[in-house]
Amino acid sequence: MRALFDLLIQSKHWFLFLLLEVFSLIFLFSYNGYQKSVYFTTANDVVGTTYNVISGITSYLHLQEENNQLEATNERLRKQVLAMRQQLVQLQQDSIKRLPDLPQEYDIIPAQVVNMTLHKANNFITINKGEADGIRPEMGVICSQGVVGIVYMTSRHYSIVMPLLHVNSKVSCRLRNSEYFGSLIWKRGYANIAYVTSIPRHAPVKKADVVETNGFSDIFPAGLPIGRVQGIGDSSDGMSYLLRVKLFADFATLREVSIITNYHSPERRLLEQQASDPAKQDSILKAQEEQKIIVEEKLEVENPQPDKTDTIR
Secondary structure, three states: OHHHHHHHHHOHHHHHHHHHHHHHHHHHHHHOHHHHHHHHHHHHHHHHHHHHHHHHHHHHHOHHHHHHHHHHHHHHHHHHHHHHHHHHHHHHHHHHHOOOOOOOOEEEEEEEEEEEOOOOOEOOEEEOOOHHHOOOOOOEEEOOOOEEEEEEEEOOOOEEEEEOOEOOOOEEEEEOOOOOEEEEEOOOOOOOEEEEEEEEOOOOOOOOOEEEEOOOOOOOOOOOEEEEEEEEEEOOOOOEEEEEEEEOOOHHHOOEEEEEEEOOHHHHHHHHHHHHOHHHHHHHHHHHHHHHHHHHHHHHHHOOOOOHHHHHO
16 A cells, blocks of 8 residues: 555656646537537547447357357248148148049948947948938948948948958959059958959059059949058969058048949949840839939939929010
8 A cells, every 4th residue: 555655656747747638628628619529529439439349249249149049940940841841741642542523423422430340350330321311232432531342231221331341342443544453352450451463463563553443343433542552462373463552541530431322333234134134124124214214303303494484484
């Protein structure tokens, strides 16, 4: 402390000089307009430069925080892009599975599944529509994903469906965009796996090919999706392929189905019977006439003609 007092005493002339300089500058800038304007201009420049330097330093110090925010934003955008890609893939798969428009002679009757077995050799599905709703045996059954099975038995208000998951089920099918066809069968085991037989070995088969109905029978129209090829093997005789197919229809969650009705189906069957048994021609012709009347009545209901009296008026 004594050394500080000694320094102040020895330098008192300099301190007095500095104090007088400060007072003189204050009086100069306070009572002279020009000097005052120069002071404020210079002070503003100095303050602005100082603030700019401080702002740059502050921004630099906050770069890490901004980088973290940018990284979080990028991660969120990456997740959105991934989700959109997954949705696009799902939409493409759905477009492959989507059922085509049925021909004019076909119609569908919606129904609900009320009972079902999955892990037996002879599985069956019970639906809540029967003869009173126009359901008959040997009608095709589909869902929004693809083929389900064929109506096996009917009662007044219920029907039993033989699904693809039945050892006696046999559906004529083909490879999409190909003329090679075979038969879809089930060999027990998995509730989503079936097999296609009788595909020639020279057929250009590859994994992920879509299997669909070929329209050879009047039960299913052509083009209804069944499943996708999951594996390619040889049949027992070695003369053809045995294709492992993953079914599109999810039987474990199956609740809504549709029954396909073909209004030309009875006519086709009667014609085939007539060709095989000429002795029954009379009864067959009579049945044809009855079927023709049924079809005409249905068309009149769907397309009513205007009343002639109303037209005259």
